[in-house]
Amino acid sequence: MPTRERMALIVALVLLVALPLVPGAIEAGSALGLVRLPAESLVVILVLSLIPARPARIAVAGVFGALVVVAIALAAIDRVYRTTLSTSFDPADPQSLGDGFSVVADAIGAATAVAGLVLLIGVGVALGSALAWAALRTDGAIRRHRGTGRAALTAVTAAWIVFALIGSQTTAIQPAAAAASADTIGAAVSRASTSIRAQSALERASAVDAYASVPPSALLGGLRGKDVVVVFIESYGRAAVEGSSFSPGVDAVLQQGTAALSKDGYGMRSAWLTSPTFGGISWLAHSTLQSGLWITSQAAYDKVTATQRLTLADVFRRAGWKTVSDVPRDTKRWDVGRSFYHYETLLDARNVGYRGPSFGYARIPDQYTFKAFADRMLAPGHRPVFADLDLISSHTPWAPVPQLVPWSQLGDGSVFAGQPQQGPSAQAVWEHTETIRDAYGRSIQYSLGALFSFLQNVDDPNLVVIALGDHQASTIVSGENASHDVPVSIIARDPAVLGSIDGWHWQDGLQPGSPAPVWRMDAFRDRFLSAFSPQ
Structure with a gap:
């Protein structure tokens, strides 16, 4: 050869x-x-x-x-x-x-x-x-x-x-x-x-709903007159608040926020929810929380959102609330927001008036998202609101991270000019594991700070906030074999609101500890409706 x-x-x-x-x-x-x-x-x-x-x-x-x-x-x-x-x-x-x-x-x-x-x-x-x-x-x-x-x-x-x-x-x-x-x-x-078999089973389960036939007048009586705002904090998982290199910084912000909100008359209860997703695909968590169905894939999401499954947003709409979705990342029409969730108002990057600089993937800072929402939806004499707000400043790649500014100076967002250049770029952050984790921790601290800025500056005694993570951050941050658990808190000034969930045995404050209850996220809808619908 x-x-x-x-x-x-x-x-x-x-x-x-x-x-x-x-x-x-x-x-x-x-x-x-x-x-x-x-x-x-x-x-x-x-x-x-x-x-x-x-x-x-x-x-x-x-x-x-x-x-x-x-x-x-x-x-x-x-x-x-x-x-x-x-x-x-x-x-x-x-x-x-x-x-x-x-x-x-x-x-x-x-x-x-x-x-x-x-x-x-x-x-x-x-x-x-x-x-x-x-x-x-x-x-x-x-x-x-x-x-x-x-x-x-x-x-x-x-x-x-x-x-x-x-x-x-x-x-x-x-x-x-x-x-x-x-x-x-x-x-x-x-x-x-x-997966295909699971989707078929989920589609069948979506047709079985004990609340679908309940008259709207019999639901949510414990929240009449309240403004209920669900705040999803991007990538806010259990690792953010316990057992990690960055959790002490996040815990310090939570402790300061708990003290400040308590001084302002707010009460708080916290626990854990197990998310259907991990590291991304946030809309699976949103749809799971609102529909009471365990939605773990895009294919399953597509199946469910093509049905008329009753969501929390639709329950509130039927009961008389103005329903609002605020997704500051979106730059296109979100058809599912109308066809499945039945939101009356859809806010996104195109219609909130932001004129500030871009912060990469998370183009609009969370603090501005809160301010634009408050100005448009919580003005004096407004109709009671149910809203779902997405915070995106803590989204991958966690850089650049905005800095908090005085609430009165937020305006059209121009106040953020120059901030993206003041911190490390995403490329620089992602050169080392430790810098990635540090950037993630700082982004969560910022998003929580934006939430506290909103609560402390909006004079609304009827405000009820459900703040939770959508999922844990990716493995490079949360670690190998991390759980799918995320913190969840209910914050309100009216003691009767927190009294309605006494039977849940959630912990006081904004920091759920290890003994706090852990529910799957799909369990939240029915327990929430049961707690606030005494009829």
């Missing part, structure tokens, strides 16, 4: 052994996963040896290369999901990939993100083509050297079968006989199947 042909065959064999094992190495997080025998390569070579027509062999080799590349992509995506969202990627929920890309684009710039995506696609095409070439090159060598080639193929196949039967391992955790690419694709198909 000429030297050039021998070198080409060696390269082909290396590719055939290594690339189909990459999904397993990604899963294990170790390069030792590459030191095994891949079943996929043996199978494709055996199939090629049985096909006489070259065009058919080329097609089979191409499919083989494509399947391995798909397996590598699935393994890599799943690894990212488990690292950031503490869950596996659901192929039945592909829209979450687009949402994740949008977050990356906001963090590093759209042009850089698109260039990176194009590069990854190019690498995938190159790998698939290289594998197809390697399979055809190896098959050609076996055909040219029929005797030794078939003997070698038979010996390797027999070795794989023996290793599989006796459970031989290359390391303490890696079996010598592998089908890593096939296993990855099989696991993805299994997750998709499970």
Whole structure:
């Protein structure tokens, strides 16, 4: 065999052994996963040896290369999901990939993100083509050297079968006989199947609702005349208030806020809610809280929001409240806000009058969100309001972080001019784990400070605030194996409001401790309606 042909065959064999094992190495997080025998390569070579027509062999080799590349992509995506969202990627929920890309684009710039995506696609095409070439090159060598080639193929196949039967391992955790690419694709198909069944069950559950037929006059009697504001604090999870390097700073802000609000006549009760999501996809938490259904994926969200499931917003609307959604990040029409939640007023980045600088993903500072909402919806003589406000200053990438300014100076937001340049950029923050965690902690402190600024400056004795996190921050902040728990607090001046939830046994103040009750987030809707609907 000429030297050039021998070198080409060696390269082909290396590719055939290594690339189909990459999904397993990604899963294990170790390069030792590459030191095994891949079943996929043996199978494709055996199939090629049985096909006489070259065009058919080329097609089979191409499919083989494509399947391995798909397996590598699935393994890599799943690894990212488990690292950031503490869950596996659901192929039945592909829209979450687009949402994740949008977050990356906001963090590093759209042009850089698109260039990176194009590069990854190019690498995938190159790998698939290289594998197809390697399979055809190896098959050609076996055909040219029929005797030794078939003997070698038979010996390797027999070795794989023996290793599989006796459970031989290359390391303490890696079996010598592998089908890593096939296993990855099989696991993805299994997750998709499970997800589809769960969506069907959720759709059926959404049709069963004890409150759907209750007359509006019989609901929310304990909150008549109150302004009820649900405040979702982005990425505000349990790690923010206990057991982390940044929790002492957040706890200090909570302690100061508790003292100041108590002095102003507010009472507070706090506990924990278990969020259906982790590290992102905040709208799953919003829909879970409001619908009383456990919504854990985009596909499930799409199913539920296409129904007429009763939400808290719709209950308040039917009972006479003006209903408002305030999502300062949105720059497009939010159809679900009308069709599912039935909000009367939708506030977003287009109509709150902000003229200040952008703070990256979290374009509008939380303090301005509160001020614009208060000016528009809580003016003297207003109709009682139910509102859902999204705070976004603590959204990934947690930089740049705004600074609090005097409430009276907020105006149109121009007062924030220059602030984005005063702190580190997102790129600088994300160079080290500790700077990421520090930036996250400071962003939560800011969002809480904005909440306290709102409560202390709005003269509304009928104000009731439900403040909670939507989910824990990603694993790089919250840590491995972190729970899905988030703090939740109810804040009100009227003692009767807190008296209505005495049976919940929530703790006083804004800092829930370990003994505080833990509910799944989907339990909140019915317990809330029961507590404040004595009829």
